[in-house]
Amino acid sequence: MSGGASGAGYNRSTAHLTRPAAQSIQDAVLRPFWTDDAAGPTSEPALRGAHRADLLVVGGGYTGLWTALQAKELDPGLRVVVLEGNTVGSGASGRNGGFCEASLTHGEANGELHFAAELPTLHRLGMENLDGIADTLRRYGLDAEFERTGQLAVATEPHQLEWLATESGPAVTRLDAAEMRSSIDSPLYLGGEWSRHDTAMVHPAKLVWGLKQACLELGVTIAEHSPARALRREGERMVVQTPHGSVEAARVALGTNAFPALLARARPYVIAVYDYVLMTEPLSDAQLASIGWSGRQGVGDLANQFHYYRLSADNRILWGGYDAIYHYGGRVNRAHEDRPATFQKLAEQFLLTFPQLEGIRFTHRWGGAIDTCTRFAPFFGTAHGGRVAYTAGFTGLGVGSSRWAARVLIDLLSGEQTELTELGMVRSKPIPWPAEPLTYPLVELTRRSLNRADARGGRRNLLLRAMDAAGVGFAS
Template sequence: MSVLGDARPLPVWWEGRDVSAVSGPLVRSTTADLVIVGGGLTGLWAAIHALEESPDRDVILLEASHVAAGASGRNGGFVSESLSHGLAHGEATWPGELDELVRLGRENVREIGEFLRAERIGADFRLCGKTTMATRPHEVAALLAAHERNERYGEESHLLDRDEAQADVHSPTYLAGLRTMGGGLVDPAALCAGLRDAALARGLRLHESTTVTGLERDGAGVRCRTEHGEVHARQVIIATNAFDPLLRRLRAYVIPVWDYVLATEPLTPAQLASIGWSQNQGLTDAGNEFHYYRRTSDDRILWGGYDAVYYFRSPTAPGREQRDRTHELLARHFRETFPQLADVRFTHRWGGLIDTTSRFTPVFGTALGGRVAYAVGYTGLGVAASRFGARVALDALAGSETERTRLSLVRKRPVPVPPEPLRWPAVQVTRAALAREDRTGRRGPLLQVMDRFGVGFTS
């Protein structure tokens, strides 16, 4: 019998929650001041901020499925303060503005917490930080370097030796740990539901089950074509994550990568005692191919990552949310990490798309004469950074020069990724180089060249 048993093929966050569409599809032609394409976190934050800035603005959000159907409702719920995909990558790529990026990232997370409290959104938002665990000898030195870097940028950080790491979370695989206090955890589906309701209360017009099939100039505005109607809008924000970006130029920057996750049944008090983990922080491995894992509010363990998969020709259509090979690999790694939980069942298994870029940070910009703005490419750190991206997109549509739009991270695009048939082998060769570094601790020539070009593998 499979180790996955009768695990349900859906995100654990959706268990017991009605995630179906709360609104009907667009079935006629209409007009709007602003159309937002994509009902995930970027789109929801964009709607909220647009309506707070101008309460009389007519805003429509068009979502192909239901709110949070994509990565926003499928992720691990890790809330990161980083806008640069980690301090190491920020220091290597934007050394002159990293202090500002750090400040803006911390302000962004603080303001998310303030908004959730003010709106009384119960999303289990906790600023509990995380611990990165070394499981190979060469990773111990890497944690020391990360600790020193954290101290340079004012990040509260604590190095744990082997005994301290294993005392905190009881796993025989840990050789050291780095406990950082910035950021935390959230229930992403509850977060999205709360943001949706907040946007609707401010006047958002929401149409789910509505796929946008094209954008084109329409006089001084943009025509958004859908299957059963169209919207004539003054401005548009594209917030489509890894899905069809509707702009040809973005296909050279955003790579859809499939990420897979498991969740266990709720642990008993005895099982919880066997693993410690009393601080209930998020956990990750220190390698390039890493697991991320956490406890949920009902004491399950969510366990994901490691085997990110790119499929030839960048498919994004449903049908790849389940991958036996990867889910079984994750289950084996889980039992190696926590052998004391060998009898724990997995109750949920799922997958979702990550919108990665070569730089591991989003790509921002405008199109159609400044009528369209986009913010995509969060590469797994979008739970908090999506709010920042939404504000950048609104700044861009307004033509405003702000502390956000002045950033090189915002103004400069990442290195484009080659199209097929070159893209698939390029991704596989790079993955092999990253796995080799994990095994040996040595950064090979390919990764060194990529580092010089600002590709995001220093993160």
């Protein structure tokens, strides 16, 4: 092992790393590593003309494809159409970190804050959902590089040690500094905990491409480059318009996440927050040996402005997080995907974490929009007499929970009372974001407050304490 844990964490000056960090990212291409693959599927034709369906799904990411797949599994005779405005997986589903978690509530603390009474049920449903993802991949023969490694939560500041689990057991193991660094060696690590069974690592694009393949095999119609422009009701059926066609359907499921919902009532609950990621070149055997990481777990530090990182199948390190950037008006815009200052900062923080890897190069850099709501967990709703159902607000944890949310949509559209439709989490809404010009200054003030809290031993100022009391949060 190299060096000794200092507790200075990511608030330590990085001035001496400016030049090495700049060199490390100078050749990185601006596109997601996951979708930079010639083996990706060809696009399905755009929708043209008038079509009819029993179920229309708007959005060709995880939420939409899981909805289509599960609906066809429940009723193979159902006519299902999926509309995707770009290509399947071009949004968050093809550019996330690949952490497929069992949590439906964005972690234990957030679950206690918002859904304490039904948290045991949500725990059970979350683990069943993760098992269901693994089973689906097996049944359809889909290779999404699914590895059920668990996840390490890492303390890089002394006050974060208090946030770790106080007891160990078969599900969660508490690690002291030496044990943590024997798992993954970084001079910043003061301790951690390993949640062994509730997280898998996946290749995000292969997962969404595999879901597309499975849907097509079951007879789902997928139309790409077919943005949904308008939703209207005609008698007992709904009609969605695209630039060159339309679909008339008995039921409609909306899974557009960070993109503006077709229903105005859903829009105040979501803002688009941009998250940024770097991917290294493959590590050599010597480089990998210098940090260990034999368990291949996903990792997240415990700061308010946190980092998440993991190994790819070919032993690259994905390194993301820290900055969560909201742009005035909250619209999704491809121009927001490049942020040089953030990429520089991430590279500097990477070299603080793994100084033994100085000289490594990053091959890819990218950003993407996260559908953020004030309670950090998905919300649900219906409209037009139950003919339309929607969900959004996953706040970065949709890789796993999108499958569960899709099943909720199916149950809501059935009109029947089920265990899922009766959950308080499904029946309640988060606090909506205020309209501009209030959201932007509120988010900026919150980000600065979170940064100060990280630098001041976790002490939260009046604004953050007030937001805690109101059950409102902000994160990537």
